[in-house]
Structure formats: structure tokens, C-alpha cells
Amino acid sequence: MSLAKYRHAFVLGLQGNLVYRWNFAVRASLSLLHLAYVFILWGAAFTGQETLAGFNLSQTLTYFITILVLQFFISAMNEDYEVSEEIRNGLINQFLLKPIHYFSYRFSIFVAARLVSGSLALIPLLLALPLLWPHLEYPTDTWTYVAAVPALILSAFLQFTLAYCFGLLTFWFLEIQSFIILSLAVETMLGGQVFPLDLLPAPLYELSSYLPYYYQMYFPAALLTGRIATPEAAIQGLGIQLFWVLALYGVAQFLWLRGLRRHTAVGG
């Protein structure tokens, strides 16, 4: 019974997000433009050399293609704004009166949304597959894919929880858009979306591997594309990722409880 309500939220999330299918399709198509830019830039950077930091051009391009696909399947997109809007408009009040866990409710909708956006993103990618295929070079070790499954689930959870925390800031600040975009800039850079983090100088790479951003996108992408060299490194990464998931969930619960103390429900 307790899970049924979240299943309903998931179904509603699917329906709600299918309404915006064209938005997702346009967004996915535009991401092919970004991919073209990546191909040109990195193709030029590889001119005259076989490898860059131990990886060839195809492996590097495979990394960026993987990142692009993962963005549509596990990234938080509008979740922070949605939480923020529900707090600001007072829509959150209805959840305070019902036996529903707001975090789980929002997470159910997030899973539905990513299922829709991920599936739609595959359409333009499949159309471009004949062009991308010659550049795809994935590792053959089974353990990387076994480790990637929990890494992807934890990444999705991490992405959502961080967005949820930013949304909850609305309890304290009227306008949170600048916080979100600022965080997005940091996430884009330290999450490995601009360049593979292993291209950073060794001390900076080491430092980045202890930050939550590393586990939002880079870690699962690196596992899937063979940039995490050993099973031991993968297990250590999963451990740190789990720590960040629990820590951020704790922060989210803290913000929720403290935020509710400041919240004033108005209206009949």
C-alpha cells in the first residue's frame, strides 16, 4: 500500500513528462550540435598524436557520447525548479497534510521523467548512429559493466538529491535560480562533462575524486568507457559514492525539517 502511492506518482510523472516530449526531443537534437563541436575540437587536439593521456581519439569520443546519453537518463533537469515552485506557490502544503513522503514522491516523478527524456534522447542518437558507430570503442572487461550498474543508480540518486537540496533553499531565499546555475557550472566542470577528469593534473584529479561532483556523472561514464583501470578502484569509488549519497540525503532531510519550521502555509 505504501509503495502504491509512489507507483501512482511515477505513472503521473510519465504522463506529465510525455506532454513535454517535443521539448526533450529538441533538447536531444541540440545536444547533437554539442557533439559535433566536441568531435571537431578533440579531433583537432589529437592531430599528430595517437593518444592523449593514454586514450585514443575514439575512446575519448566514446566518453563524450556516453556522457551525453547519461545526461538524459540520470541528470537532474528541472527538479530543483519544480521543488522551488511548489514551496513558493504553497502547493507543498497539500503534502504536509497527507501520509506521503515528499522526497520519495518527487523521486518517483524524477525516475519517470528520466525514463521519458532518456528514451526520447535515443531517437536522434540512433539516427546519428551510422556517423557515431565508427568512433565507439567500449571496454571488453565484464567487471566494468557490473560495477557501472550500481554506480548509475547511485549517480541518479545523487543528482536528484542535490537538485532537491537546491530546491529546498526556497525556504530561505525567494530566488534560487542563480544558485542553481552557479552549481551547474561547477558540476559541469568537476563532473567531467567538459573534459574527462583524468586529463587533470594528478593532484587535482585526486582531489576531485573526493568531491560529490565526480560521482554525479564522471564516475559511471568512466566505468562504462574503461577509464577506471581496476576493480579495486571501482569498489573504492562505489564506497565514496555511497558515502556522498547518504551524506546528501542527510543534508536534504535536515533542510526539509529546518525549512518546514520557517514555512508558513496560507490559504484555505
Add this chain to the structure above:
Amino acid sequence: MRAAQYVRIWLAGARYSIVRTMMFRGDFIMWSLVEFFWMGVNLGLIGVIYQHTESIAGWGPWDMAMLVGTSLLVQRLLMGFFWTNLFEMGRNVRTGTFDFFLAQPGPVLFMVSTRKIDLDGFLNAPIALGVVIYAADQLGLTPTPLQWVTYAGMILCGLAIHYATLLFFISLVFWIQSAKGVEGGYFALNEFSRLPREALRGIASIVFVYALPLVVVTNVPAQTLRHGLEPRHGLWLAGAAALWLALAVLMFHRGLRRYTSASS
């Protein structure tokens, strides 16, 4: 209208924008930081790539820094002068608030494009220029005053091209009722302005150098500082600016004819 009247109207709008920005100082600081961080992301990418290679399409690290700085400078100026105005136009046409501009005693396109300025965009423009100057210094270049004046003129041409392309695509709102996706499209396309022209070949060169002159907007000014003025390239940039402005104005006025007020 005389030029002095245009200036007076623009100054009144600028004053209003500054006063409003100063009412929300915290927000202004945060947005300035946001813009600053995104500039850092773009420069960070170049820095990391050059840790592992010496050249991208024949361009060294400081050449690329100059190119990226030029791209960011044009983008900052676009953000400062026109970005908010053009995107508000998209919303206003949909909601009917656009009537407000039609009722104002001035050319509609001017009133629409210049109502507000964004201080946070301007605040980071000197930083982008600083990147260009520092890169020139690292390259051992000592551009003449004429080269700097030419560079400034080319930046204005680049600004005109960016403004015109944005106006062109947002004017589609008169037909399709929504300009959603244009923002994402702009940022996706603008990435190409940070590429050296030599890196683009085949169809990419035709699209991003000739059809959409995004690469020209940054490469020609940067090359002017690196190698001196090439009149042919300068004319190309000016011609592209004139052509895109004409297309955008035509598109806007065609759209305006279709506009029927949506308000009561």
C-alpha cells in the same frame, strides 16, 4: 527620430535597469559570479587540453585563449545589451504584453531591443577583454592602436551578427507562438565560435564559417591582433553583419505584420 533622441531613450532605460539592479544587489552579485564561473569553465577546458597537446589546428594555448576571450567578450556584450530584451520579446508576443511596445512613441524594434541592460553581463566583459590582452602579452604581441581600433570595430560587427541571429530566430515567435529551444540552440551554436577556423572542414566549414558566420565573428578579430589587419577578412565580417542585420530586421517586420494583440 534624431540620434540624440535615441540616446536619451536608451539612457533612460539604462538608468532604470541600474536602479533596479541595485535594489537586488545580492542577486546581481550571484549572477555576476555565475557568468564568471562559466567563463572559467570555457577557459578551463582550453587549459586542460593544452596540458596534453601543443597545438589545436595550428593554434597554441595563448592563441586559443585569445580566441576564447574574444568569443566571451562578444557574448558578454550581447548579454549586457540585448539578451533579456530579446527573450522578453518572445514571452511578450505570446502573452500580448507586446502591445505595450507598440504604444510607445518610438520605433518598435529599437524599443523592444534596448529597454533593459544587464549589468552582470557588462561586469564580466572587462574580464574577457583582460583575457585577450593577457594572451596578446603572452604571445609577445604589441598591437598598434589601429589594430585595437580595428579589433573593437570587429567586436561590434560580431555583436551585430549575434544580435541579428538571435532576433531572427526569436522573431519566429510571431508564427510559432513559442521561442522555447532558441536559448539552448544559441548556446549550442555559440560553442563553434570558440573553434579555430582551420579546425573546421567540409560541411562543418560551410555551415559554421559561411552560412552562419559564428567562427568568423571570433577568428577574424583574433587574427587581426595576431597577424595584423587583413582587409578582405574585415570586409567579410562587416558584410556578414550587414546581411544578417538586414535579414533579422526583415524577419521582425514580417512577423510584426502578423501580430494580433492577445490582451483584452
